[in-house]
Amino acid sequence: MSDDPLPPPSPNPASGRTTAPTAAVIPAAGRGVRLGPGAPKALRALGGTPMLIHAVRAMAASRAVSLVVVVAPPDGAPEVKSLLDAHALPDRTDFLVVPGGESRQESVKLGLDALPPGYDIVLVHDAARPLVPVDTVDAVIEAVRDGAPAVVPALPLADTVKQVEPAGAPGEPEPVVATPDRSLLRAVQTPQGFDRATLVRAHETVKDDVTDDASMVEQLGLTVVTVPGHEEAFKVTRPLDLVLAEAVLARRRLNDGF
Numbered sequence: 026m027s028d029d030p031l032p033p034p035s036p037n038p039a040s041g042r043t044t045a046p047t048a049a050v051i052p053a054a055g056r057g058v059r060l061g062p063g064a065p066k067a068l069r070a071l072g073g074t075p076m077l078i079h080a081v082r083a084m085a086a087s088r089a090v091s092l093v094v095v096v097a098p099p100d101g102a103p104e105v106k107s108l109l110d111a112h113a114l115p116d117r118t119d120f121l122v123v124p125g126g127e128s129r130q131e132s133v134k135l136g137l138d139a140l141p142p143g144y145d146i147v148l149v150h151d152a153a154r155p156l157v158p159v160d161t162v163d164a165v166i167e168a169v170r171d172g173a174p175a176v177v178p179a180l181p182l183a184d185t186v187k188q189v190e191p192a193g194a195p196g197e198p199e200p201v202v203a204t205p206d207r208s209l210l211r212a213v214q215t216p217q218g219f220d221r222a223t224l225v226r227a228h229e230t231v232k233d234d235v236t237d238d239a240s241m242v243e244q245l246g247l248t249v250v251t252v253p254g255h256e257e258a259f260k261v262t263r264p265l266d267l268v269l270a271e272a273v274l275a276r277r278r279l280n281d282g283f
């Protein structure tokens with residue numbers, strides 16, 4: 026990885042590139058408090074390789090993605106640069122590393138600010154979703170290319186959901202106030218895909234703390250559309266998720282014969 030500024034992308038349809046160069050921003054600056062004590066979550070091992078490297082490879086697996094911007098833990102950019110240098114990544118993809126912020130939203134904004142001109146489609150992908158299949162990534166990009174300003178991969182819910190009155194104190198029972206119609210609800214994943222100008226405007230306009238980028242676009246009054254998500258795009262949040270991720274990876278390695 027060089028520290029030289031990147032030139033704008035040169036679209037080359039003959040090489041499989043699209044006419045709308047696409048970049049992926051990977052927020053990886055979280056601590057991973059819910060996963061428990063240890064290194065920042067994105068740097069923890071999954072199948073012997075940092076989770077972040079899996080997420081970077083998942084983005085770079087799409088032939089449409091020509092730049093990946095990794096948003097590192099605030100004081101971890103040198104370590105992340107070394108990790109990218111130490112792991113095999115596709116030559117056709119460029120990489121940038123920038124330090125992140127206090128919240129996911131701030132980290133994504135810092136990644137967006139670092140994007141060179143010329144990338145018209147931007148994916149935002151959690152480092153904490155290391156196993157998203159390339160078909161899901163490509164489906165998101167395709168929907169943005171087809172004209173949607175914002176696209177999210179989404180899955181139906183397996184559980185019934187209750188709206189509650191928050192407990193007054195930890196451990197107190199929470200009265201249920203409603204049971205939303207589950208058939209109208211979706212659990213959304215990443216990568217979320219955007220027309221770049223829309224995402225930049227959303228981050229400049231919306232100041233509320235939100236948990237995903239698409240909801241900022243919703244606040245602009247624009248329509249966000251879904252594409253089918255994938256069970257293996259789950260987020261590694263709690264310790265059991267890491268057990269599942271190891272199992273999915275082991276099954277993939279068995280199926281791939283290595």
Ligand SMILES: Nc1ccn([C@@H]2O[C@H](COP(=O)(O)OP(=O)(O)OP(=O)(O)O)[C@@H](O)[C@H]2O)c(=O)n1
Pocket residue numbers: 051052053054055056057058059060066067096125126127128129130132133150151152153154260261262
């Ligand atoms: N200040 C932050 C907080 C989160 N993230 C990133 O946003 C993604 C989704 O966040 P989450 O799974 O909640 O990660 P953490 O914030 O690390 O988890 P926790 O809330 O358990 O601490 C992760 O890839 C995480 O690294 C980030 O870049 N900057």
Ligand SMILES: C[C@](O)(CO)[C@H](O)COP(=O)(O)O
Pocket residue numbers: 129151212213214215236237238260262
């Ligand atoms: C962006 C996201 O992964 C979509 O499901 C999710 O909102 C991130 O939430 P977190 O609380 O920051 O993990």
